[in-house]
Amino acid sequence: MKTRIFLPIVMLLITAIYPVQAHHAAAATFDTSQTTEIEGYVKEFSFRNPHITIRLAVTDENGAESEWVATAPAVAGFRRWGWTDAMLEEGQYVRLVGRASRLGRPMILIERADIEGGKLLELNPIDGSLVRILEGPKPDQTPDLTIPALTLADGHPNLSGTFLAVAPGSGGPRENPQFNADGQALQEAFDPATDDIAFTECAVRGYIRGVAANQSVRITQKEDYVLIEQEGDSSQKLIYLDARAASSDEHTLRGHSTARYDGDTLVVNTTQLLAGLTSGRGNALSNQVTIEERYRRADDEKHAALELNVTFTDPGHLTAPWHQSWRKLMVTDYQFAETECQLPVLANSN
Numbered sequence: 001m002k003t004r005i006f007l008p009i010v011m012l013l014i015t016a017i018y019p020v021q022a023h024h025a026a027a028a029t030f031d032t033s034q035t036t037e038i039e040g041y042v043k044e045f046s047f048r049n050p051h052i053t054i055r056l057a058v059t060d061e062n063g064a065e066s067e068w069v070a071t072a073p074a075v076a077g078f079r080r081w082g083w084t085d086a087m088l089e090e091g092q093y094v095r096l097v098g099r100a101s102r103l104g105r106p107m108i109l110i111e112r113a114d115i116e117g118g119k120l121l122e123l124n125p126i127d128g129s130l131v132r133i134l135e136g137p138k139p140d141q142t143p144d145l146t147i148p149a150l151t152l153a154d155g156h157p158n159l160s161g162t163f164l165a166v167a168p169g170s171g172g173p174r175e176n177p178q179f180n181a182d183g184q185a186l187q188e189a190f191d192p193a194t195d196d197i198a199f200t201e202c203a204v205r206g207y208i209r210g211v212a213a214n215q216s217v218r219i220t221q222k223e224d225y226v227l228i229e230q231e232g233d234s235s236q237k238l239i240y241l242d243a244r245a246a247s248s249d250e251h252t253l254r255g256h257s258t259a260r261y262d263g264d265t266l267v268v269n270t271t272q273l274l275a276g277l278t279s280g281r282g283n284a285l286s287n288q289v290t291i292e293e294r295y296r297r298a299d300d301e302k303h304a305a306l307e308l309n310v311t312f313t314d315p316g317h318l319t320a321p322w323h324q325s326w327r328k329l330m331v332t333d334y335q336f337a338e339t340e341c342q343l344p345v346l347a348n349s350n
Contacts, residue, residue: 075337082136143329183317190282234339286316
């Protein structure tokens with residue numbers, strides 16, 4: 001049976017289904033108003049952050065074979081929808097659904113509705129019959145019911161642990177930034193196609209981009225430092241508690257951070273950051289930006305939780321401090337996914 005590339009199918013209500021940020025980031029590269037189906041043999045399956053990648057050997061109606069790439073959300077979402085790193089193997093024959101490249105490149109973007117909607121299939125290559133729907137039992141990611149002590153032996157707040165980016169433990173109020181004239185001009189001129197943190201790139205995310213992102217977080221507290229790890233971009237931030245000065249006045253993607261305890265709260269202040277976008281929606285901040293993070297326990301009757309309140313202060317682009325927040329629930333026995341960014345095939349399909 002020949003592998004086929006199907007014509008686009010109009011997809012309805014997509015803007016009501018997907019988060020605005022992800023949708024904007026994808027729209028620069030993919031036509032998110034339509035879907036395309038492809039069939040082929042699996043060449044490689046990468047179950048890693050920042051994006052799941054499936055490479056297929058696809059044969060068109062004329063018998064010509066080419067490599068296609070399906071890129072998709074990060075591992076955390078796929079786990080929630082029942083996928084594991086054993087879901088696909090080399091040589092399996094599958095049908096995938098996704099958004100096509102705007103530039104005619106041999107790649108598609110798989111989105112949430114495809115994964116949850118039973119549209120991704122393994123087929124028998126001889127007769128095209130269904131072998132299985134590519135989905136599995138949803139894993140148990142129930143947050144812990146055991147609530148650890150609020151304070152450590154030294155009297156500091158107990159913030160150590162892994163906190164999962166999954167509802168109802170994540171999300172929070174999102175303010176719109178109040179731009180000055182310079183910031184507003186940049187936002188009005190923002191084109192998602194110019195965003196270097198896109199589905200087709202492997203650019204390093206800066207601290208501005210990742211600090212308030214909805215990703216699982218692990219905090220380790222020691223006597224003289226705090227380690228904050230983020231799953232989505234595999235970043236690690238080691239912050240000493242002795243208020244040490246920066247080794248130079250250079251601005252970098254990670255900046256210079258200091259940390260201190262303020263009652264029941266860990267306060268992290270970061271300066272010397274390079275200018276950059278905060279998300280796929282744009283919202284560019286200047287190199288005058290400073291970031292304050294305030295971490296505290298925010299338990300309810302059943303679960304231990306971590307709350308983060310982030311304040312961006314930027315006289316270069318903002319007229320007032322910009323606040324964001326999230327709350328995540330504690331979970332044990334949770335392994336962060338590996339990070340290995342893979343570029344898609346960028347050549348034209350013809």
